[in-house]
Amino acid sequence: MNDQIPVKNIPTVKIHKPEPSKQSDAYTPRSHIYVRAVQGPLELFRRFFGLIFVGIFAILPWLTYDGHQAILFDLYEQRFNLFSLTLWPQDLTLLALILIVSAYGLFFVTTFAGRVWCGFMCPQTTWTFIYIWFEEKIEGSRNKRIKLDERPMDFDKFWRKSLKHFAWIMVALLTSLTFVGYFTPISELFVDFFTWQASGMAIGTVIFFTICTYGNAGWMREIMCTHMCPYARFQSVMFDKDTLIVAYDAKRGEGRGPRSRKMDAETRKEKGLGDCVDCNLCVQVCPTGIDIRNGLQYECISCGKCVDACNETMDKMGYEKDLISFTSEHKLKGEKTHILRPKLVGYAVVMLIMTVLLGVQLANRPALDMDVIRDRNTLYRETSDGLIENVYTLKIMNRTQTEKTYRIEVDGLKDLKITGKTKITLAGGEILALPISVAADAWDLKAINDLVIRVVDVNDSDSVAEEDTKFLFH
Incomplete structure (x- = not known):
């Protein structure tokens, strides 16, 4: 048996490069x-x-709307004004939906035309x-x-x-x-x-x-x-x-x-x-x-x-x-051109679904937003009249473009006492950090107590923002 591998000589292929002088x-x-x-x-x-x-x-x-520039993407203030609508960083999902609808709209038009x-x-x-x-x-x-x-x-x-x-x-x-x-x-x-x-x-x-x-x-x-x-x-x-x-x-x-x-x-x-x-x-x-x-x-x-x-x-x-x-x-x-076809219908359906979701998000978008931050330096303290007090900071945001007056309410404790402003006025788009303290009798308290802090528009009782928090003792 011959172990030698046969070798075949292949002639060198000459590559003909195009002449630049002949190329347009x-x-x-x-x-x-x-x-x-x-x-x-x-x-x-x-x-x-x-x-x-x-x-x-x-x-x-x-264009102006209600005394301000109708369309203004204010990056410094971190808010986008679109006529009566104001978008904040918290509205990232809305921006994502708008971009998705725009993208599928572009895909739909491109597939068709x-x-x-x-x-x-x-x-x-x-x-x-x-x-x-x-x-x-x-x-x-x-x-x-x-x-x-x-x-x-x-x-x-x-x-x-x-x-x-x-x-x-x-x-x-x-x-x-x-x-x-x-x-x-x-x-x-x-x-x-x-x-x-x-x-x-x-x-x-x-x-x-x-x-x-x-x-x-x-x-x-x-x-x-x-x-x-x-x-x-x-x-x-x-x-x-x-x-x-x-x-x-x-x-x-x-x-x-x-x-x-x-x-x-x-x-x-x-x-x-x-x-x-x-x-x-x-x-x-x-x-x-x-x-x-x-x-x-x-x-x-x-x-x-x-x-x-x-x-x-x-x-x-x-x-x-x-x-x-x-x-x-x-x-x-x-041949015949088919207008309705799976790809085109698919883009249209997704675009319609995203548009409906965007509409629902806009319709249910709250005009008022609030965050509650407990004072982390002191869990609780005793006041001069023997009450137990917890301190909170309310971060209240007026998402509308008009001035609003709000009322602060607190529920969850018996005979509680609020120290701080309970009625505030915010300009359109204003964010306010409001410190308040809540006090109650020690006899009515457990170690951890449920508390509800609520902000209500005085002129629109349906515009409410509330958040559950804890009142601590011992």
Whole structure:
């Protein structure tokens, strides 16, 4: 028996690396994408929707409710004001439920209609298109912007670039001031910032978010969507073959190629031409610089600009619209799109359950809260008139936004005596630490006695906070 293992000589495989000079850098992260303007119903809707979104963002912090800023996330005071609702750190479950409902709402919409959040509501997309609008108004159309960047610096190029960046910085500054205004009183912020009376923290925060907005919307743009945003990476988990996506109908469009408008269908068929005239407009209008004809790509944000651009070309050629459209993989294959499906229904059911739980939590949320803290230095003490006394600190919180008057009650002991305030008034959102002492005759006491301390709204007997505690003796 031969113990030798046969050896086979394998020839070395030569690896052919691509030559950098022959590689296009059209879609590399640092390439500048010159987005072409487009008109159409989807673009009009996106602009209208974006205008509403920006308007809501800009107006909300200026609204007042009952004498205070309607929406204020006051981190210093550790409370969030949402019109008549005030949330405290103790309301963490409410915040968790709000985030869960928002997450499942996003999952539901994505499963049904793809990345419409990215294309129509995402702040990164909205502000990027605002910045592109300033580019078009100051530097001109796509071709003019390309030629302008290729030119050496002259006075015309200098003033156009300077004006564009000045406009970008102003938009970024107003955006930053508005955003910070959600966390500090906005009317004071605007006055104090421009008069340099604001705190160093406020000024530093505004400058930081100004730089972020200017960099993200002005310079990084599609890099945020394609390389930094995690949503672009995990969206495929929620997609299925019935999800609405922006897609190119390859069966109808291929083969591509230019042709005369007068060319009839028979001639096109003989030459093997589909409906795609290879005008490349779908690539030129894409804010992430992709070619949708290459299939679904994670860079696509479903803004629909390529749909409008293609439909405009189809109109000019006299062809049927929607060569590129919001459709599903099943529909592209000639199959039926199923709207109701287990995944979509599952997201809807979970979102509904979480919404109901949130509503129940809000409805049962107490307007008054209290904690009782016993004095740990002394278990008990004897007063000058022979009574046994225990000392407590009541931490009372008025969770409403209006002034309230409360009454302090204590039950559980015979002929007890309370020393301290038994009637207090708290402003909206105020927290008060109130020391009281409770005394009783030693003959009526055991070593450990049950005690109930209660705080009652004098104008609303249903608003009550009570806590069981112990009265100690011996």
